[in-house]
Amino acid sequence: MRQIGLVGLGAMGLGMAQSLRRAGHHVHVYDLRAEACRAFAADGGTACASPAQVAAGCDVLVSVVVNAAQTEQVLFGPDGAAAALKPGSLVAMCSTVPPEWSAALEGRLAERGLLYLDAPISGGAAKAATGQMTMMTAGRPEAYDKAGGVLEAMAAKVYRLGERAGNGSKVKIINQLLAGVHIAAAAEAMALGLREGVDAAALYEVITHSAGNSWMFENRMNHVLAGDYTPLSAVDIFVKDLGLVLDTARASKFPLPLSATAHQMFLQASAAGHGREDDSAVIKIFPGIELPAGKS
Incomplete structure (x- = not known):
């Protein structure tokens, strides 16, 4: 069992969290809607009060929010996850964002000693719920090593599209x-x-x-x-x-x-x-x- 964090329990994120739980991982979750966190935790897992609290208990953080601005808040806002993650931890970013922004994010996280995967997703809520969605990923080999089987627990197809962030986006x-x-x-x-x-x-x-x-x-x-x-x-x-x-x-x-x-x-x-x-x-x-x- 690994301790995995996931921020964003929307239509896709909830299914991804459920898939991680089915795969045997303990999942720490945060969403702006506290009731969504409580509902997930009622069936197993940990509801957290902030992205930082999620990050404190995990070495892999999956961010499934709407856009780049929300990802900024998750990572670098008040109670953001980046400052709470241990060096060597991994951030997998699953939002649809400008490719150049994702490429820059890899460098920003590297300055903090953190690994990064550019990992947008597709397939809809139904495929997310069954672990059958598609992930379009790019990142350094050590980031994939850190992910282990986490990506495969959430997606039926995990495409590796390059060793630098941006190509996934x-x-x-x-x-x-x-x-x-x-x-x-x-x-x-x-x-x-x-x-x-x-x-x-x-x-x-x-x-x-x-x-x-x-x-x-x-x-x-x-x-x-x-x-x-x-x-x-x-x-x-x-x-x-x-x-x-x-x-x-x-x-x-x-x-x-x-x-x-x-x-x-x-x-x-x-x-x-x-x-x-x-x-x-x-x-x-x-x-x-x-x-x-x-x-x-």
Whole structure:
């Protein structure tokens, strides 16, 4: 049994913590929602009052928060984890962040004698809960040595993409380019079908068994059919992530016309008040259609 710390019990982080516990590790957790920590600890594990308290009992810390700003708070804010970790400990950062920021973080932690893995994740809450998600990792060999089997306890696929931080985040951003564009295209296709009077369930059945299908169409348009926009991944996540995609490409003057259009669609949905709804709610920007009834 290893003592592992995890900060961020959201849709992905909770499943990852559960996977670590199933693998036999003792898991110390922190989340801004104290009730989430207590619920996890009730089934085994330790609820902590701060990232520093998590770090004090562990030599591997997994950070699963939303963005770079939140990661900064976890590591370097008041009661941050970096100052409490013992030299030689490992930080695995699983958020979607600018690649250059992740590369710089490796150096900042090295100055404190800490190891770092750039380790963004993909697969959704269901795969996180079953330990079947994908990790896109990069870091020094000694960081992987320190991780041992911790990454494999959380993910079915752990890709090693280089010996310096940054490449994991670059690959994750490319994944988010495709994910965002696919969701936007799926919403546009379903919206056209509704406008043309096609039965939504019939359209879904045909497309999911035809060449036009995508994983995002099959998954997200099922939410639309159910009229359920409970956020598993919110509209505002793709406002952020496609923004990172465009920022990365802009730095090298590389054109991304489809990404730019999809980003505008998510921005429009967010501006209309749907930012905290499931990202399939991007379909709500289309005029003159009647969506299947259900939760709003």
